[in-house]
């Protein structure tokens with residue numbers, strides 16, 4: 458079975474109603490995202506950081522996967538599909554994709570501030586000051602913040618290297634190390650880049666650029682991949 462590895466970003470979930478980072482000029486209540494999603498923000502104002510993620514978690518309960526997510530799930534009929542997502546939502550999983558690696562963490566999880574191995578599934582959208590792990594320490598969102606290491610990157614690199622087909626969907630490719638994953642893909646394999654603002658990625662061969670929304674482009678592309686012998 459051929460393996461398709463997919464790198465998705467915020468544009469993947471845009472048609473579900475979740476705004477992207479850089480399209481919405483990256484602001485939240487007049488704060489730059491980098492000022493809210495950082496260890497410094499957590500030090501300075503944990504209530505504000507918790508509120509930011511509580512709002513996003515609440516919104517996640519109200520949105521649904523879109524046609525793009527469902528199309529990718531269908532690829533599993535014929536391919537071994539591995540999704541590497543920068544998104545912290547669970548829309549790929551809810552659409553039926555079975556192998557999803559979250560590079561930047563998961564909104565529906567919290568983790569201990571003293572032991573990164575203590576990770577909890579949240580049953581409710583709200584995480585509050587005073588919510589603690591089993592060691593009695595405050596819980597924080599299970600999110601990779603700006604300036605923090607990306608623990609899943611080695612696993613992502615290993616997966617990307619094994620791809621027979623590679624897709625990039627809805628990402629501005631400016632946040633590293635995620636954006637660098639494309640350079641680990643085998644040179645000659647077929648690649649697709651779906652993003653209305655997709656740019657030419659230099660030094661990458663055999664890449665078909667589709668400047669359309671994910672929900673518009675993916676059903677057709679997936680249909681094609683399920684029929685074609687690549």
Ligand code: OAD
Pocket residue numbers: 465466467468469471472477478479480490494543544561601602603626627628629630631632651652653654655669670671672
């Ligand atoms: P960005 O907001 O930087 O980029 C979103 C991309 O999605 C842009 O290139 C848009 O053109 C594209 N887009 C918009 N609507 C689309 C649609 N309907 N279909 C397809 N593409 C669409 O988001 P990311 O690249 O995901 O990190 O940002 C990377 C990381 O930066 C995020 O994971 C987040 C952020 O700060 C953390 O939170 C750690």
